Amino acid sequence: MTNAAWESLSNQAIGVAGIFYFLALMVHLGEWASLRAPKVAKESIASGGGGVAVATGGASRETDPDVLAARSQRVDFLGRLGVILTVIACGGHFVSLVGRGLAADPNRVPWGNMYEFTVSGSFFVVLMYLVLFRKYGLAWMAPIVTGFVVSVLMVAVIWLHSEVAPLTEALDSYWLVIHVVSAVIATGAFTLGGIASVMYLVKLRVGETTTGPMSRVPSLAVLDRTAYRVHAFAFPVWTFAVLITGPIWAHEAWSRYWNWDPKEVWAFITWVVYAAYLHARATAGWKGRNAAILACVGVLTLWFNFIGINYFSTSSQHSYALEAPATPGPETGGPSVVGAPLRL
Amino acid sequence: MTDLDSLLLADPRPERRPGELGARELARWTWRQLTSMRTALILLLVLALAAVPGSIIPQSGVDALEVSRWKDQHPSLTPIYERLSLFSVYDSAWFSAIYILLMISLVGCIIPRTFVYLRNIRAQPPAAPRNLLRLPDHASYTSPQEVDEVLAQARVVLRSRGYRLRDADPDGPGGPGADSLSAERGYLREVGNLIFHLSVIFVLVGFAIGSLLGYQGGVIILQGTTFANTSASYDDFDPGSLFGTDDFDPFLMTVDGFDIEWLTEGSAAGTARKFNARLTYQETVEAPEETYDLRVNHPLTIGNTGIFLIGHGYAPVLTVRDGEGNVAASGPTVFLPQDPTFLSFGVVKAPSAQPAQIGLDGLFYPTFALIDGDPVTVWPDALEPLVSMQVYTGNLGLDDGGAQSVYALDTERADQVLKADGTPFRLDLRLGETQTLPDGLGTVSFDGVEPWVRLQISQTPGKLIALGGVVLALIGLLGSLFIRPRRIWVRARQDGDVTKVEVAALDRSGGGDVGEVLASVVAELRGAKDAESTSQSGTRTHTHNPQPRRNDD
Numbered sequence: 001m002t003n004a005a006w007e008s009l010s011n012q013a014i015g016v017a018g019i020f021y022f023l024a025l026m027v028h029l030g031e032w033a034s035l036r037a038p039k040v041a042k043e044s045i046a047s048g049g050g051g052v053a054v055a056t057g058g059a060s061r062e063t064d065p066d067v068l069a070a071r072s073q074r075v076d077f078l079g080r081l082g083v084i085l086t087v088i089a090c091g092g093h094f095v096s097l098v099g100r101g102l103a104a105d106p107n108r109v110p111w112g113n114m115y116e117f118t119v120s121g122s123f124f125v126v127l128m129y130l131v132l133f134r135k136y137g138l139a140w141m142a143p144i145v146t147g148f149v150v151s152v153l154m155v156a157v158i159w160l161h162s163e164v165a166p167l168t169e170a171l172d173s174y175w176l177v178i179h180v181v182s183a184v185i186a187t188g189a190f191t192l193g194g195i196a197s198v199m200y201l202v203k204l205r206v207g208e209t210t211t212g213p214m215s216r217v218p219s220l221a222v223l224d225r226t227a228y229r230v231h232a233f234a235f236p237v238w239t240f241a242v243l244i245t246g247p248i249w250a251h252e253a254w255s256r257y258w259n260w261d262p263k264e265v266w267a268f269i270t271w272v273v274y275a276a277y278l279h280a281r282a283t284a285g286w287k288g289r290n291a292a293i294l295a296c297v298g299v300l301t302l303w304f305n306f307i308g309i310n311y312f313s314t315s316s317q318h319s320y321a322l323e324a325p326a327t328p329g330p331e332t333g334g335p336s337v338v339g340a341p342l343r344l
Numbered sequence: 345m346t347d348l349d350s351l352l353l354a355d356p357r358p359e360r361r362p363g364e365l366g367a368r369e370l371a372r373w374t375w376r377q378l379t380s381m382r383t384a385l386i387l388l389l390v391l392a393l394a395a396v397p398g399s400i401i402p403q404s405g406v407d408a409l410e411v412s413r414w415k416d417q418h419p420s421l422t423p424i425y426e427r428l429s430l431f432s433v434y435d436s437a438w439f440s441a442i443y444i445l446l447m448i449s450l451v452g453c454i455i456p457r458t459f460v461y462l463r464n465i466r467a468q469p470p471a472a473p474r475n476l477l478r479l480p481d482h483a484s485y486t487s488p489q490e491v492d493e494v495l496a497q498a499r500v501v502l503r504s505r506g507y508r509l510r511d512a513d514p515d516g517p518g519g520p521g522a523d524s525l526s527a528e529r530g531y532l533r534e535v536g537n538l539i540f541h542l543s544v545i546f547v548l549v550g551f552a553i554g555s556l557l558g559y560q561g562g563v564i565i566l567q568g569t570t571f572a573n574t575s576a577s578y579d580d581f582d583p584g585s586l587f588g589t590d591d592f593d594p595f596l597m598t599v600d601g602f603d604i605e606w607l608t609e610g611s612a613a614g615t616a617r618k619f620n621a622r623l624t625y626q627e628t629v630e631a632p633e634e635t636y637d638l639r640v641n642h643p644l645t646i647g648n649t650g651i652f653l654i655g656h657g658y659a660p661v662l663t664v665r666d667g668e669g670n671v672a673a674s675g676p677t678v679f680l681p682q683d684p685t686f687l688s689f690g691v692v693k694a695p696s697a698q699p700a701q702i703g704l705d706g707l708f709y710p711t712f713a714l715i716d717g718d719p720v721t722v723w724p725d726a727l728e729p730l731v732s733m734q735v736y737t738g739n740l741g742l743d744d745g746g747a748q749s750v751y752a753l754d755t756e757r758a759d760q761v762l763k764a765d766g767t768p769f770r771l772d773l774r775l776g777e778t779q780t781l782p783d784g785l786g787t788v789s790f791d792g793v794e795p796w797v798r799l800q801i802s803q804t805p806g807k808l809i810a811l812g813g814v815v816l817a818l819i820g821l822l823g824s825l826f827i828r829p830r831r832i833w834v835r836a837r838q839d840g841d842v843t844k845v846e847v848a849a850l851d852r853s854g855g856g857d858v859g860e861v862l863a864s865v866v867a868e869l870r871g872a873k874d875a876e877s878t879s880q881s882g883t884r885t886h887t888h889n890p891q892p893r894r895n896d897d
Contacts, residue, residue, distance in 0.1 A: 165612035169619055173641040225857065232825045236818055243814045253641050255652040255800040256560070257807055258551070260406055260434050262399035272392040276385055278825075283381045301392075309399065 010099025020089030025146040031078035124188030175249035182241035189234035194299030196227035242267040266305035379452030398433035469528035472833035476848035536823020546813030553806025559583040593647035597625035655798030666697035706733025735761040
């Protein structure tokens with residue numbers, strides 16, 4: 001296949017992935033909607049995927065086991081269908097990434113610009129979700145994850161899309177693979193942890209319910225533990241990415257292992273916030289609510305760093321999102337990178 | 345003694361109001377507050393917040409030109425920002441104050457914990473609580489074995505799982521511990537925790553060594569010229585406060601050539617790859633010559649010094665002959681790129697020209713073209729080079745001995761050379777052309793284009809300490825996150841013909857789910873012996889924490 005063919009395959013695959021994520025989102029929303037009993041019944045019931053079927057009295061229709069079983073079956077079916085659609089979409093997502101890599105000459109890893117980073121980041125969010133689906137019982141997270149990924153992919157395709165280009169020189173290093181893979185994996189896991197923490201806060205406000213969609217979300221203790229476990233996985237990976245491989249590569253490419261570049265600053269801020277989260281979980285008075293708020297702040301700083309800071313600061317050496325600005329001269333004394341094309 | 349007593353009694357202590365603290369108590373209270381987890385948490389958050397301005401406001405240590413540009417645009421804010429050190433946040437007193445407080449808090453937290461840990465490291469697991477069934481995670485079953493057999497077997501099972509066991513009968517035979525067994529594991533979690541926090545200090549020490557004893561320098565070297573590593577050779581030089589001139593590695597290096605590959609097609613056309621500065625260097629003046637291909641991501645290390653290729657540009661070779669026909673300035677002049685098209689700005693000074701000094705400033709177009717009458721460069725490679733410069737004559741301000749940038753022309757006491765019609769005279773030279781200046785000032789010719797490279801040269805001592813610190817921190821972190829400290833108690837009591845066994849588990853990390861562990865320990869305890877003698881219904885496993893609900897259960 002030619003490079004152009006690979007590129008168009010990649011573009012088509014991301015489109016297909018987007019459509020399937022959207023379908024998955026619709027199906028999962030349908031799944032949640034069927035948890036609600038018809039208005040006639042006044043009292044709704046929760047079947048919880050068959051786990052906890054609590055009938056809270058009311059019309060006889062609601063206590064009819066046949067009706068309950070049929071509804072439970074429908075919810076289960078929709079849940080499974082949604083996951084299958086997500087798996088298909090994830091496959092398309094993967095094909096798209098491979099296509100990006102093979103479309104470049106020479107072939108490379110698909111991490112050359114913001115579009116590719118964003119597509120990779122959202123891919124890892126889905127991948128981690130699917131991998132941990134059974135282990136942590138993440139079915140309740142399905143509509144949020146698919147909704148999130150659909151949104152991020154739309155942002156990527158509409159605003160960030162750029163044609164396949166060879167890696168800029170400074171990116172052309174095997175550290176790219178190590179650094180970006182670890183950063184993106186941590187991003188995916190932090191995002192899932194953030195979703196769990198957001199739901200923790202929502203649940204804390206709504207209270208334990210046996211009806212409606214929130215009844216699908218597990219108890220506060222389980223949410224807290226799931227969030228902690230995912231964060232406990234992501235935090236060392238993030239440490240490895242931004243405090244070990246990042247500085248080593250920065251030292252190779254820019255001569256300074258830590259330069260307070262805006263991207264570095266925000267990676268550091270993210271790290272500090274998550275360190276605070278882990279401490280908060282073990283501190284009286286900060287457990288639970290405050291820790292969950294910290295996790296949400298963490299995920300905000302994470303995604304701001306991933307996408308936002310590139311548009312906020314022009315002096316970043318990680319400015320792969322923008323045309324490099326006019327280059328400073330040596331008389332200014334800064335470690336400026338004269339000759340914009342060397343910029344990373 | 346009585347004298348002393350009376351002396352003490354004679355000295356009436358000042359009355360104290362309730363709640364008032366003495367200096368020592370105040371110090372102790374402050375120390376307690378500072379080293380509390382809550383304070384550490386708040387300091388962490390303040391540190392994160394304090395790092396934000398440095399990512400939004402240009403930093404002089406990162407991009408000095410951007411700082412001066414910003415200052416020009418915001419004249420009223422600049423003095424306020426300067427007072428708050430907002431242009432060098434990460435060196436500022438207030439930022440340092442935060443992390444120093446955090447470090448003190450950390451040390452104050454870690455040292456006592458280390459002693460506590462050292463005291464406890466050989467401690468026995470605590471005796472079993474009186475009522476195991478009150479613990480959140482517990483199970484009970486009946487066994488036909490004797491009490492001693494059950495406990496002996498539990499010892500084997502738990503020991504094989506890496507648990508430390510409480511010595512049998514520490515309270516003597518018949519004591520309250522005789523019918524029970526205490527087991528604990530995960531002692532290394534605290535070690536991991538301590539390592540992580542101590543390593544943070546290591547990293548800071550490494551960082552401090554680097555900024556105190558190291559230096560950063562930048563230099564532009566023309567192709568074919570030699571650089572000797574002394575502070576005078578640098579264009580910009582930023583030493584740490586403890587860096588001495590004796591600390592330079594005495595190397596020499598020559599840029600023999602610079603290779604570059606321009607992309608001519610695709611969406612990245614106009615950008616370049618495969619930058620390669622071919623160097624010849626000697627580690628000392630006596631050392632043999634060696635060569636190195638200096639590329640991006642492939643720095644050269646000589647002694648303690650790292651040499652990095654970070655930029656490149658063009659140096660047009662311009663020759664200025666004065667009114668008397670003598671060469672007043674010649675050779676390649678470094679022009680600085682203004683944008684990614686490599687449109688470059690530069691200055692030529694000919695102070696020795698007669699009858700008057702000559703100064704040129706203007707632009708270099710690598711591939712010149714006129715598009716709609718506007719001069720532009722259409723390609724960053726030097727295919728159709730052209731220089732376009734204004735000419736000044738008079739006093740260039742070089743004679744009073746003051747330092748002057750080679751990239752700026754002091755035109756305060758110099759006059760711009762004008763054409764006969766009074767409009768500014770402009771030199772437009774293609775490669776190989778010569779143009780005569782008005783008023784018999786002389787001639788300028790454009791003889792060639794040489795590449796230059798910009799190198800970052802630095803010593804970063806302490807980088808391995810910092811790296812080692814972070815790696816150690818990661819190892820400690822993994823330990824503190826994934827080693828699960830757990831306690832398990834087993835109690836066996838004779839109950840008629842059978843033995844009643846109670847097992848309870850406690851997770852001490854706060855993140856674990858001991859229900860599964862408990863179930864597996866119970867299964868092994870029961871499965872290891874006669875499986876048929878106890879029925880499954882005899883077991884009641886109770887787990888306080890509900891299992892995450894699954895879609896398919």
